[in-house]
Amino acid sequence: MLGSLDKIAGALALGVVFYITSTHESFAYLDPGAGSMILTSILGIVAATIYTLKGYMHRITGVFRRGHRDVAGSSTREPD
């Protein structure tokens, strides 16, 4: 059982590596460094995930803040 889990995890990890890397030639005069490019993709995924999660967190906490915003909004609303 544990052996098959390892195989699945290994296949997944390999899939991720193949997804984020390819052997296309880079268009730069500067050698970006293969290790550095792998790192930028990891950092990019992490940064984008954190940004998205922060967005969700903001929405969730916004539910609790809504009452305050409504009060503030109503005070500045122009009469119809």
Add this chain to the structure above:
Amino acid sequence: MTPEPGSFRDPGNQVFYLDEQVFRTLDAESAAHWHQLRQTTFFQALVKREAVVATETEDRPGVREQALSGRWTELLRHERIPFVSYPYEWTFNMLKDAALLQLGILEDALANGWTLKDGSAYNVQWRGQRPVFIDVSSFEPYRPGESWIGYRQFCMMFLIPLLLKAHRDIDTAALCRSDLEGIDPEEALKFISVRDIFRRGVLSHIYLHARLQARARRAEAAVSSAPPKWAIRQTAEMTLRMVQSLGRLVSKLERRDARTSWSAYEETHSYDDGSFSQKKDFVERHVRGRRWPLVYDLGCNTGTFSRLCSEHADCIVAIDQDELAVDTLYRRIKTPASGNIIPLVMPLSNVSPDQGWRGRERKSFEHRARPDLILCLALIHHMVVSANIPLRNFLDWIRAFGASVILEFVGPDDEMTLQLLKNRRNVHSGYTQEAFESVARSMFDILDSAPLKGGRRRIYLLQPKAQEPTEASA
């Protein structure tokens, strides 16, 4: 037409000088990028707020005819930066602000479908105390799926030196001066302890970076054919968020509180108020009344006299070897308004040399500009007594700049000289005011002088004599 010897790495463009102006030739691809770029709102905004150097398409037929041949199809004219400096001459906070400028520009570019093709610290120069991005040919349209190619270079030239300084207080200027590519992540890993790995930014940008780099190199070496270039499929959004997180990291980096003898100079110098004001009066009297295009303040400490001269000069280059003193000056003059003092760190007994490819890629301090005035206040005893540079040799070096000089001679009986002479009193028996004046007269006309600190010091206004000095100092 004089080509800039340091402009050759990017084959798409080349910088050259003509009639004191700075030009850049572009190949067809770079020219196409430029004509798209100059119409974008974000680029115009960057130039307007002086984050990017002012640049125009040069349309004078005479100049175009001289410059455009072979693969060059377009010609740009840049605003001239008054004094070129290099990252290994900047303080911690200058390097940090230059990094933030570069990341801010990259962020704007990515948000508008553009990117920067590199991350070099040499793409930033200083207009007074404000950094300015000078390499407009670094902008190129963002290609979908591509990551930021300049990340490794940015780490080696900006981020790793900042991390090593912030967390380990390592003098990275010496490392960056000896290797113009910056500090390699694997090399940086040797400077950090296990505990440091958990400090801000170290795990990702040094530890993981070094490990992945070593692993990738081993993998590439194992392949018998030519190693492939790896491109990473990455969205613009991912790159943008990574750049923003880099910006947040850099902005949080601070140097641990450190205090050197010179950063506290203004509180601890050996002058009483009366003598110090006599010294200031002498300098101000001889500086005011004319406009000095370029002034060097050698041994500036925290820049009291640079600031005194700033309203009479176009540009002042304030140099000291004590980084914290210079950083104090930088933080003091750092305002959003434009200024004219460029603070730099350099050991004056071992100034930046000509180096890089063929020894011409980065210019030595001596070959970079021609100052009109040199302030050399209370420096001579450090050079002659501490660094053992012969008196005549030091004055010869100063004379070679061909500028007017305000020099403060610190006599052998001054307590600061006595402190330096403590363990070697007999070695510098020739260090006297008479000897100084005799040597100075052979190279300069002494136009004025005044005693300071009850005669233990003397300040001079020196004008170089017409003939060249006998001993070459370069």
